[in-house]
Amino acid sequence: MQNSFTEENYLKIIHALSGRDGGEVSTNALAESTATRAASVTDMLRKLAEKGLINYKKYQGVTLTEQGEKVAIKVIRKHRLWEVFLVEKLGFGWDEVHDIAEELEHIPSEVLVEKLDTFLGHPKFDPHGDPIPDAKGNLTEPDYKVLTDVQIGEKVRMMGVLDHAPSFLQHLDRSGIKLGSIIQVKEINEYDKSASVQIDGGESLFISLEVSKNLLVQRR
Amino acid sequence: MQNSFTEENYLKIIHALSGRDGGEVSTNALAESTATRAASVTDMLRKLAEKGLINYKKYQGVTLTEQGEKVAIKVIRKHRLWEVFLVEKLGFGWDEVHDIAEELEHIPSEVLVEKLDTFLGHPKFDPHGDPIPDAKGNLTEPDYKVLTDVQIGEKVRMMGVLDHAPSFLQHLDRSGIKLGSIIQVKEINEYDKSASVQIDGGESLFISLEVSKNLLVQRR
């Protein structure tokens, strides 16, 4: 049978929280991410386990089954493809598309997704630098590093963000930092770990530790 | 407050059933169109009346209030714009898009609709020839006539369909009849009212009364 919006959201969130290692996700973590109460999460977990989408033993946390993983990845694929559409075709800013994609990701129809993918030219990454799973369900997370791990003097390329909040993305816009930007770390302040960086060889600017922690970059 | 998917569907269906004259719609008609039972319709009508979206007095049938009409027209606008997108941009056939648009029409976000409209070049009609309401909520139904009302010898242009069923649309595809086709009525059989017509000056074909009744055309 079909999965509901709510079930799909749970699966997607379990996928995100269990990380690349596929570790157990706690009831409380899910309650936080779904903005519901722990008791409600427990109910849903029973149902998802019933449907064979998660492995769940009371008090032990949950992981996705193979089947649950497949569903989660399909939702993620749709979410990211729609984000590309919204930015590339409709002209939305990267800070505006998350909530809309959160709805569009639940529109059923395999053929719709594949036609959309073709229309967009089979993009590999979404507007935030996140990888788009392919039609077969393969999702490979590139191993970028965080800007805080970059040495002084090093030049790296901006590849993505950890924080997807509109306020953070807008802050990057105002700082002139975007996907593909070349960032050279000039100096790091001992006191607050803020950094002085140069973007695309332009003028220097200061960025806080909070910002550095949320920038994914790649050595070139 | 926001209206639910279900509420939006009811409003849209009430709009369709009350026709250009805005007449009362019966509980049973709604039950049929929503594929629910009359008792369920009654419950929903109480709720919609409560929200000021319909005029409802027990046993009297319903009409849309001005506010309800506005909501219905917004949903119709979204439905038809998404259908244009699916056909023009993604390459779906006109027989394949209705169910998908039935879901997409409920995605909220005014700005999404307006950007989509711009992206599509402000289309005036959807793939079935139905008029698309403008951003202000103006919806003007062109007054086409049905092919059964066309005299022998007359040449008309195919402008739309009354039946939107995939099977009917596919039948038209196989017959080579599409929006914009020039149809000349050659002969009408007394017995079953089937007609012999010529499409775009090509070879003649027979169409049944059932087909003629569902073709909207315009004198040229």
Next chain:
DNA sequence: TAAAAAATTTAGACTAGGCTAAATTTTTTT
């Protein structure tokens, strides 16, 4: 114009998802 038929509403119940408060289990501290 009264009886029969049809349409509609009311009553009572169910499922999905959610909540609060209380009970239970696990984990952390002493």
Next chain:
DNA sequence: AAAAAAATTTAGCCTAGTCTAAATTTTTTA
């Protein structure tokens, strides 16, 4: 190794939307 704290589950309840069966109102028919 208890006791205390934190996490999780259970119990009981709520709303939206749906259903069936019964009651009521309107419409049709005789």
